[in-house]
Amino acid sequence: MMVPMTKQHFSDADALRTEIAIAAARMIAEEGVSYGTAKRKAAKQVLGNERVGGEFLPSNAQIEDELRTYNELFLGESQPARLRHLREVALELMEDLSLFQPYVTGAVLNGTAGEHSDIHLQLFVDNPKDVEIYLLNKNIDFDVSETPHFKPNHLPVETVSFMRRNEGVHLTLFQPDDLRGALKARHGENALRADKEAVKQLLS
Numbered sequence: 001m002m003v004p005m006t007k008q009h010f011s012d013a014d015a016l017r018t019e020i021a022i023a024a025a026r027m028i029a030e031e032g033v034s035y036g037t038a039k040r041k042a043a044k045q046v047l048g049n050e051r052v053g054g055e056f057l058p059s060n061a062q063i064e065d066e067l068r069t070y071n072e073l074f075l076g077e078s079q080p081a082r083l084r085h086l087r088e089v090a091l092e093l094m095e096d097l098s099l100f101q102p103y104v105t106g107a108v109l110n111g112t113a114g115e116h117s118d119i120h121l122q123l124f125v126d127n128p129k130d131v132e133i134y135l136l137n138k139n140i141d142f143d144v145s146e147t148p149h150f151k152p153n154h155l156p157v158e159t160v161s162f163m164r165r166n167e168g169v170h171l172t173l174f175q176p177d178d179l180r181g182a183l184k185a186r187h188g189e190n191a192l193r194a195d196k197e198a199v200k201q202l203l204s
Contacts, residue, residue: 013056016046028112031116078115087199097121098196119164121171124175126175131160147170151178
């Protein structure tokens with residue numbers, strides 16, 4: 001028989017989610033791990049080997065909020081400069097790759113990027129090989145991998161990774177039709193992805 005959650009249970013769940021989110025944010029900032037990895041490691045750190053349901057785990061948005069707080073408290077002097085540098089490199093890349101409709105996404109866009117962050121761009125092209133040929137012609141060495149599609153029930157998409165000004169860069173290659181997928185506002189740090197004009201506004 002299911003036991004209804006009391007007000008105290010809700011309070012405890014909220015406190016647990018917050019504690020896990022704080023621990024996960026610290027791991028992301030200090031170790032550069034992914035949100036999923038940080039969430040799992042933080043839950044184990046907080047709860048030990050005790051199993052916990054998904055409803056007691058923080059959302060990525062809650063972890064992102066805690067990461068902003070961590071950056072403000074502990075990296076207030078260094079993180080803004082680091083973020084600006086990554087955005088400048090991202091803009092350079094977007095200018096170079098303008099033929100392929102580049103959009104920046106992830107921590108470099110949302111403002112949480114730190115010491116371990118890479119630059120993530122989404123490109124929208126008819127043929128992923130066109131991007132590879134472009135990079136080869138620029139004498140850029142790259143690796144190719146797969147990334148899950150942001151739309152459910154779609155096949156994974158190709159991701160091309162390389163270094164630019166000593167920063168890791170990942171170009172995820174989507175079809176042009178994918179650009180019509182659901183988007184938040186194009187400008188500001190609440191956007192899911194942003195074009196180069198939006199990045200210029202963030203830098204200004």
